[in-house]
Amino acid sequence: MKQNFLNNLPPEIKDTTTQLYDTILERSLMRAYKDLDDGKKAMMTKIFDSGNEKERNDFLHNYLKNLENIMMEETKKIMVEIKKNKDTTEIQ
Amino acid sequence: MPDINKIRKELDEKNAEMEKKERERIKEEYERLSEQEKPTEEPITKEDISKSEKEQPIQIEDITDEFTPENVKAAENVKAAYEKGKFIEVKVKRSSGKIENDWVISKINPKTGEATVLKFTSEEGENRSFEDKIVTLEELKEWNKPETKESKEKKEKTEKKKEKLTKKDKNKTKEKSGEEKENLKKDLIEKYGDELEKIKQMPDDTKKLKKAKATRCFELIDHWKNLGYLDNYKGVLNTFSELNGLESSIFLYDLDKADIINDVCSAMAENYKKWDLKDKEKLKIIKGFVDKESKKRNIFYSKDKTDKTLKKIAETLALEDVPFKGNIDIIVENIENADIKSKTIETILEIENKPIGEKEELLERMEEDKTKEKMLSEEKIKKMGASEEIIEKLEDPKILSQLFTKGSKFLAEGSELLKDQKIQKKVQEVMDLIEKKGKEKIPDCVAEAAKLIKGEKKEGKKDGKESPWKTVFEGIGLLIVILIAMSILLGLKGNEILSGQATGKKKEKK
Numbered sequence: 001m002k003q004n005f006l007n008n009l010p011p012e013i014k015d016t017t018t019q020l021y022d023t024i025l026e027r028s029l030m031r032a033y034k035d036l037d038d039g040k041k042a043m044m045t046k047i048f049d050s051g052n053e054k055e056r057n058d059f060l061h062n063y064l065k066n067l068e069n070i071m072m073e074e075t076k077k078i079m080v081e082i083k084k085n086k087d088t089t090e091i092q
Numbered sequence: 093m094p095d096i097n098k099i100r101k102e103l104d105e106k107n108a109e110m111e112k113k114e115r116e117r118i119k120e121e122y123e124r125l126s127e128q129e130k131p132t133e134e135p136i137t138k139e140d141i142s143k144s145e146k147e148q149p150i151q152i153e154d155i156t157d158e159f160t161p162e163n164v165k166a167a168e169n170v171k172a173a174y175e176k177g178k179f180i181e182v183k184v185k186r187s188s189g190k191i192e193n194d195w196v197i198s199k200i201n202p203k204t205g206e207a208t209v210l211k212f213t214s215e216e217g218e219n220r221s222f223e224d225k226i227v228t229l230e231e232l233k234e235w236n237k238p239e240t241k242e243s244k245e246k247k248e249k250t251e252k253k254k255e256k257l258t259k260k261d262k263n264k265t266k267e268k269s270g271e272e273k274e275n276l277k278k279d280l281i282e283k284y285g286d287e288l289e290k291i292k293q294m295p296d297d298t299k300k301l302k303k304a305k306a307t308r309c310f311e312l313i314d315h316w317k318n319l320g321y322l323d324n325y326k327g328v329l330n331t332f333s334e335l336n337g338l339e340s341s342i343f344l345y346d347l348d349k350a351d352i353i354n355d356v357c358s359a360m361a362e363n364y365k366k367w368d369l370k371d372k373e374k375l376k377i378i379k380g381f382v383d384k385e386s387k388k389r390n391i392f393y394s395k396d397k398t399d400k401t402l403k404k405i406a407e408t409l410a411l412e413d414v415p416f417k418g419n420i421d422i423i424v425e426n427i428e429n430a431d432i433k434s435k436t437i438e439t440i441l442e443i444e445n446k447p448i449g450e451k452e453e454l455l456e457r458m459e460e461d462k463t464k465e466k467m468l469s470e471e472k473i474k475k476m477g478a479s480e481e482i483i484e485k486l487e488d489p490k491i492l493s494q495l496f497t498k499g500s501k502f503l504a505e506g507s508e509l510l511k512d513q514k515i516q517k518k519v520q521e522v523m524d525l526i527e528k529k530g531k532e533k534i535p536d537c538v539a540e541a542a543k544l545i546k547g548e549k550k551e552g553k554k555d556g557k558e559s560p561w562k563t564v565f566e567g568i569g570l571l572i573v574i575l576i577a578m579s580i581l582l583g584l585k586g587n588e589i590l591s592g593q594a595t596g597k598k599k600e601k602k
Binding site for chain 1: 534535536537538539540541542544545546
């Protein structure tokens with residue numbers, strides 16, 4: 001179904017979709033990164049700079065377990081921003 | 093002091109002697125009674141046994157406490173078929189007494205001889221639904237007896253008789269209720285006709301008035317559609333003409349319109365035999381209605397949807413025993429999509445071979461599915477209108493997963509919406525706004541983690557496995573995007589989006 005859905009999207013909206021997804025993912029990762037203690041932050045820098053794929057996956061699995069939940073929360077924030085923007089536009 | 097061991101020995105000897113005497117006494121008594129006793133009843137015969145079996149059916153638990161070779165063999169057959177990716181198909185008797193095809197054996201308990209049988213109620217897929225039943229092997233044997241020539245003839249005779257009776261009953265009811273129907277027809281046509289006249293008189297100069305008029309039109313069509321056959325759908329179609337002049341007057345006008353078109357088409361097909369017109373005239377009206385509506389711009393009623401409507405009409409007519417040649421083929425030939433067309437013909441051929449009872453049951457099921465589908469559509473799309481509601485839904489993982497798996501209609505319609513250029517523009521504006529809000533500078537390790545999750549290859553690395561995170565987050569990401577897009581779109585007024593007024597530009601101050 002996911003595949004069908006992607007195929008149904010015209011190229012223009014596919015780009016926007018990717019852009020929106022990237023923004024949510026980056027925001028979420030950034031938040032998860034900020035929540036790590038200094039030791040883990042240093043570990044992440046080291047692993048993602050020179051570590052292999054297994055170490056990277058393990059790190060995400062062990063220390064960024066709740067990324068999906070953070071993504072949901074970030075989505076909510078974006079929706080609130082959108083709503084605020086809409087209300088402001090309507091008042092003006 | 094007495095010798096305790098001696099006393100014990102004496103006691104044991106005494107007991108042994110007493111036991112011996114007692115045994116002898118019982119034996120004598122038994123022999124005496126056996127000699128005296130004369131049979132007071134007739135000896136039990138084979139007939140008695142069979143009679144008692146008939147009177148008191150043997151309980152499965154009584155005879156199957158052990159593995160029986162028959163049960164074990166049956167269980168093994170089911171398992172072997174399952175390992176080959178197949179199910180053993182069987183006929184199963186419903187509680188209504190009707191023996192039905194298309195059931196499969198899921199498993200057999202070799203000890204109890206009980207079989208779990210399933211009937212799939214949806215198309216193949218991850219979340220395929222089914223109904224199940226526990227039956228005994230004996231019952232299965234009984235229901236699946238090979239048909240003998242005699243039983244086949246008997247069945248055919250019964251079916252013909254039933255068909256004859258149904259026709260006879262229908263004719264009788266028709267005659268009897270002929271007068272009542274005429275009166276009802278007059279009353280309803282008058283009542284709905286009056287309402288249509290009132291609607292026509294309603295002013296529609298302002299947006300608010302247009303909205304009120306459109307709402308009344310939708311309501312009238314909804315009430316009239318199931319009795320539309322009384323005036324051969326003239327009234328319903330006239331109400332549609334009125335509604336067509338009120339585009340974009342209400343929130344999600346196109347969505348409501350697409351739904352009501354489908355509902356009217358279904359009603360026309362379901363009541364096909366009740367119209368007072370010749371078949372060709374009825375078909376001309378149905379075809380004309382679908383043609384006319386498909387030519388109107390409606391993002392919720394694309395050509396594919398028109399084809400699906402025609403498919404549904406054709407299948408319903410086949411279930412009502414309307415002949416294909418010269419009748420249903422008039423509808424089928426208008427289906428443009430070759431796949432939908434061939435599937436429709438295939439289904440009609442299947443339907444034509446089914447006995448009348450099964451056709452009736454399928455018609456009933458079709459009606460139930462229609463109600464369920466409508467519920468999903470209304471709940472999942474209309475309720476998405478307010479951003480707050482979406483936020484609530486995002487908090488419930490169960491609802492989220494339901495939206496993603498069962499709500500394909502929601503996603504499909506969402507993707508249809510996103511194809512609209514004006515809507516794309518609106519989404520892009522929101523994207524720009526998010527970007528402008530200030531993008532934090534992200535550390536390299538975070539950027540690399542994002543790449544890994546998205547499944548992008550590391551620089552300089554040409555091959556490699558796909559990221560295990562990609563599937564999980566792509567799924568969730570797509571859902572999020574769709575929800576946001578729907579929130580943007582439905583949070584605004586439908587007519588503004590579709591007329592291009594809602595582009596986020598600041599309104600000029602007067």
